[in-house]
Amino acid sequence: MISYLSRIRVNFFLIRTSILNRRLSTIDINDEDYSLSTIMTDNVQVQEGKANIRLPEGAVFYNPAQVFNRDLSVACLRLASKYHHENECKKIKKNDPNATCISFDQLSAGVRQENGLKIAEALSATGLRSIRYAREIPGIDTIYANDIDAGAVESIKQNIELNDVKNLVQASHDDAMNLLYSHRKIDDQFHVVDLDPYGTPAQFLDGAVQCIKKNGVLCITATDMASLCGNNPHSCYSKYGSIPLHQPFCHEFALRMILYTLHMQAARYDRIIEPLLCMSIDFYVRLFVRIGYGSAKAQSQLGDIATVYNCVYCTSFFFQPYGQASLDERGNAKFKYAHGPPVGTNCSHCASNLRVGGPIWLGPLFDPSFLNELITSIEQAPEDSYAYRDRMLSMLYVVKEELPNPLYFDNAKLARVMHTHIPQNKLIKSALLNAGYRVSTSHARQDSIKTNAPHHIIWDIMRAFAEQSSTKRAATERLNTDSPYYRLLTKPSTIQVDFTEHPEWESEARKNKLIRFMGNPHARWGPLGKAVTKKRRSNDDTDSIQNKKQTKSDEDLSTEENL
Numbered sequence: 001m002i003s004y005l006s007r008i009r010v011n012f013f014l015i016r017t018s019i020l021n022r023r024l025s026t027i028d029i030n031d032e033d034y035s036l037s038t039i040m041t042d043n044v045q046v047q048e049g050k051a052n053i054r055l056p057e058g059a060v061f062y063n064p065a066q067v068f069n070r071d072l073s074v075a076c077l078r079l080a081s082k083y084h085h086e087n088e089c090k091k092i093k094k095n096d097p098n099a100t101c102i103s104f105d106q107l108s109a110g111v112r113q114e115n116g117l118k119i120a121e122a123l124s125a126t127g128l129r130s131i132r133y134a135r136e137i138p139g140i141d142t143i144y145a146n147d148i149d150a151g152a153v154e155s156i157k158q159n160i161e162l163n164d165v166k167n168l169v170q171a172s173h174d175d176a177m178n179l180l181y182s183h184r185k186i187d188d189q190f191h192v193v194d195l196d197p198y199g200t201p202a203q204f205l206d207g208a209v210q211c212i213k214k215n216g217v218l219c220i221t222a223t224d225m226a227s228l229c230g231n232n233p234h235s236c237y238s239k240y241g242s243i244p245l246h247q248p249f250c251h252e253f254a255l256r257m258i259l260y261t262l263h264m265q266a267a268r269y270d271r272i273i274e275p276l277l278c279m280s281i282d283f284y285v286r287l288f289v290r291i292g293y294g295s296a297k298a299q300s301q302l303g304d305i306a307t308v309y310n311c312v313y314c315t316s317f318f319f320q321p322y323g324q325a326s327l328d329e330r331g332n333a334k335f336k337y338a339h340g341p342p343v344g345t346n347c348s349h350c351a352s353n354l355r356v357g358g359p360i361w362l363g364p365l366f367d368p369s370f371l372n373e374l375i376t377s378i379e380q381a382p383e384d385s386y387a388y389r390d391r392m393l394s395m396l397y398v399v400k401e402e403l404p405n406p407l408y409f410d411n412a413k414l415a416r417v418m419h420t421h422i423p424q425n426k427l428i429k430s431a432l433l434n435a436g437y438r439v440s441t442s443h444a445r446q447d448s449i450k451t452n453a454p455h456h457i458i459w460d461i462m463r464a465f466a467e468q469s470s471t472k473r474a475a476t477e478r479l480n481t482d483s484p485y486y487r488l489l490t491k492p493s494t495i496q497v498d499f500t501e502h503p504e505w506e507s508e509a510r511k512n513k514l515i516r517f518m519g520n521p522h523a524r525w526g527p528l529g530k531a532v533t534k535k536r537r538s539n540d541d542t543d544s545i546q547n548k549k550q551t552k553s554d555e556d557l558s559t560e561e562n563l
């Protein structure tokens with residue numbers, strides 16, 4: 001275990017705690033005895049990245065499981081700052097061709113850059129994220145570290161002093177909605193809005209899309225995965241206007257539901273969403289989305305929205321787009337009604353009932369050029385820049401190789417449907433490649449099969465696999481001829497399945513022996529309770545009860561991980 005952890009290079013990452021009236025102690029995050037409760041005691045100081053944060057009395061603010069989220073955010077916004085700086089230089093040179101502009105690499109973090117990035121962290125808690133941005137990203141003008149809780153704002157102010165970033169970070173005591181809505185005028189808008197709420201970000205999206213400058217970046221975290229993964233479809237619908245599906249692909253489905261919601265919020269203000277990087281990580285999802293302007297383009301994104309029909313037995317999925325929209329040669333949006341339905345009243349593979357889910361976003365989850373540049377920038381950064389450098393790179397390599405086709409099958413689920421043992425990834429991927437289709441894994445699930453093959457090809461392959469494993473004959477002899485399993489087993493195949501190992505079945509990341517999916521660094525890795533200062537907690541017992549319910553709900557999700 002120790003060697004495994006040292007391999008992922010988190011062993012240098014220490015959380016130093018100085019507890020008042022006790023001797024200074026240092027806690028190693030790799031220590032098996034390390035307990036999250038240790039850092040939930042009063043007056044604790046935490047070192048993360050280049051920030052040194054003092055947690056307020058009685059707070060439940062700091063979760064080491066979110067370090068990866070903040071590392072990834074620093075890396076992405078560093079790139080956003082670089083793009084912004086290069087655009088500013090272009091503007092300067094356009095006005096004065098003889099003007100000089102220093103390169104982004106010559107800028108220093110911690111130094112205010114006039115006309116640099118203006119960032120809003122709407123739900124800042126201790127200010128940790130804002131302070132990391134200030135100390136680790138060059139080219140920043142101002143950061144608003146906002147929180148509605150007076151105790152949290154006091155903590156932000158203390159931490160700004162402690163980290164000597166008064167020149168960049170401004171503490172703000174306001175309702176996040178007020179902050180966002182009061183910055184809608186073009187001159188007041190932000191280049192970056194970061195939403196990292198406890199639970200759902202849905203209620204903040206309307207304000208966020210209105211206060212972002214053209215081509216600004218919206219960063220969103222959602223931790224309400226129990227709801228997004230289908231434990232409470234009605235609750236998810238009330239937040240996102242979309243029905244989740246409780247299937248192995250639920251984590252990617254969650255990303256696509258949030259993007260649908262964001263598209264709807266943005267399109268009503270003629271704004272376009274351009275996903276730069278959207279990932280399912282541990283117990284939450286994190287999205288980085290560029291917000292563009294333009295009514296015709298916003299309308300044309302209608303073509304990326306679809307309802308999903310999902311088989312209750314074999315998990316096959318069928319998309320019903322809402323229309324076909326595109327831009328004509330003059331840049332006007334053209335609309336054509338979609339044809340449908342994409343499937344009959346029952347599954348076309350096993351004749352089982354179909355559930356209806358969505359709407360979801362069918363478009364891309366990441367921008368390949370942004371992703372390539374992000375990987376390069378992390379690789380070129382000093383090794384101690386990010387605590388989770390290797391984990392970030394390994395996940396980003398999986399994302400890079402991911403096919404754009406929405407959703408995926410899962411090996412274990414395919415095996416359960418066909419009553420076989422779990423097929424090796426190598427076999428299924430080779431069979432798909434030998435049939436002339438493309439295949440990849442999804443970063444959201446280790447045993448996933450993402451392919452551009454029609455689903456009947458998947459079932460042809462699984463039928464051939466069942467034949468090999470001798471379950472087919474035994475099963476067909478005793479099965480009810482009206483069962484979905486019997487129908488899947490006895491359907492005529494459309495291809496000659498070839499399981500010969502294909503040279504391209506293995507991804508580049510796997511060939512290069514990158515650890516693509518890492519386990520949790522230690523026990524009790526997951527969401528904590530909502531951040532509440534001692535003062536506020538004592539005044540709000542009702543809220544506390546709701547927090548416990550939500551935490552319980554999120555914990556319940558861990559039991560769903562084996563879907």
Ligand SMILES: [Zn+2]
Nearest residue numbers: 311314347350
């Ligand atoms: Zn089916």
